[in-house]
Amino acid sequence: MTRLRNAGAAAVAALAVWLATLSPATAVDAPRLAGELDAKGLVAAVAAQHGNVVVLNFWATWCVPCREEFPDLVRLEKAYRARGVSVLGVSIDLPKDMPRIEKFLSASAPDFPNYIKRAGGDDQDFIESVDPKWGGELPFTVVYGRDGKKAQVLSGKQTYASFEKAVAALLK
Amino acid sequence: MKTLRSWVALLAVAALAAPALADAPAIGSAAPAFELKSVDGKPFSLADAEKSNAYVVLMFIATQCPYSNGYNDRMRDMAAAYVKKGVLFVGINSNSTESVEETAAHAKQHGFGFPVLKDPGNKVADLYDARRTPEVYVIGKDGKLVYHGRIDDNSNDASKVTSPDLKNALDALLAGQTVSKTETKAFGCTIKRA
Known part of the structure; x- marks a missing residue:
């Protein structure tokens, strides 16, 4: 029995040593893009969260206010996940910016899926499919109620308080 | 008389304290008048610009926005080409995060031959x-807005533009035709308001 315990302890120690040799990127899965989306795919991604309040955020790595507000979305998702809030991110970067996107996601570590807008097509069609009042400015956030209906649009950089206010109103 | 002057002053202050965001002026409505200073200190009046040019193009631009910077050469070249046809291009920097000095240096660096204005507040x-x-925004001969939106449909690569919307609008106006596409959209950087 003692021999078995010793063998178990040795195995755990060996596993710990092996894990310590791994780089952080392989020890913990780095966040990756969940895929690319066009206007139709975006509708499907939101619809898949039916029953939850959905916060759909459009960002880009070149957009400073997008990067500034992103940690608040990460925090919001953690705080409200159990109450039925889903956050979805959509990058408007170009495919050539993929290394920058992955670096940004690795640093931000969101626990929610992020997509990239499919390249090609007229951006105006994509913008108008999201919301006719959206002029294309980034960041831009759309909040959907549990019924899947659009409840609020938030133009420009938000604070944690403004994100929280938008979702709290829909959780009542 | 003194009381009357006080009331007038009070009303003027109240008018200035009106809500910051007005409704977007619609195509066909009068372009709101304004006066600003250019980054080299010269006064600019939209009313005066309208009097001395057939058309005025207002371009809200930035020094640090990659989408805006993607158009620096196109803005410079279009402004130079169209000013000969009576179209004045005007750059406006409204970003609270970009100073007059930075805006002036950016305009010089990119060879902007058109007035670049700073929009404080x-x-x-x-x-x-x-x-x-x-x-x-394009302002017509009668002072009304005739086009609002993007320069074209590809900020990243001028050689891949398929819809040169601003050019199409100006060419139509100069040919005495109506603009077919008066409102367009594109991605861009949010104006950093004070």
Whole structure:
């Protein structure tokens, strides 16, 4: 029995040593893009969260206010996940910016899926499919109620308080 | 008389304290008048510009926005080409995060031959409900807005533009035709309001 315990302890120690040799990127899965989306795919991604309040955020790595507000979305998702809030991110970067996107996601570590807008097509069609009042400015956030209906649009950089206010109103 | 002057002053202050974001002026409505200073200190009056040019193109631009910077060469070249046809291009920087000095240096670096104005407190951006950079407005001969939106459909690569919307609008106006596409949209950087 003692021999078995010793063998178990040795195995755990060996596993710990092996894990310590791994780089952080392989020890913990780095966040990756969940895929690319066009206007139709975006509708499907939101619809898949039916029953939850959905916060759909459009960002880009070149957009400073997008990067500034992103940690608040990460925090919001953690705080409200159990109450039925889903956050979805959509990058408007170009495919050539993929290394920058992955670096940004690795640093931000969101626990929610992020997509990239499919390249090609007229951006105006994509913008108008999201919301006719959206002029294309980034960041831009759309909040959907549990019924899947659009409840609020938030133009420009938000604070944690403004994100929280938008979702709290829909959780009542 | 003194009381009357006080009331007038009070009303003027109240008018200035009106809500920052006005409704976006619609195509066909009068372009809101304004006066600003250029980054080299010269006064600019939209009313005066309208009197001395057939058309005026207002371009909300930025120094640090990659989408706006993607158009620097196109803005410079179009402004130079169209000024000969009576179209004045005007750049407006409303970003609270970009100083007069930075805006002036950016204009010089990119060879902008058109006036570049600084919009302190983003008052003109609010008048026009401009949200992003770049975002353009074309003012017709009668002082009314005739086009609002993007320069074209490809900020990343000028050689891959398939819809040169601003050029199409100006060419139509100069040919005495109506603009077929009066409102367009594109991605851009949010104007950093004060």
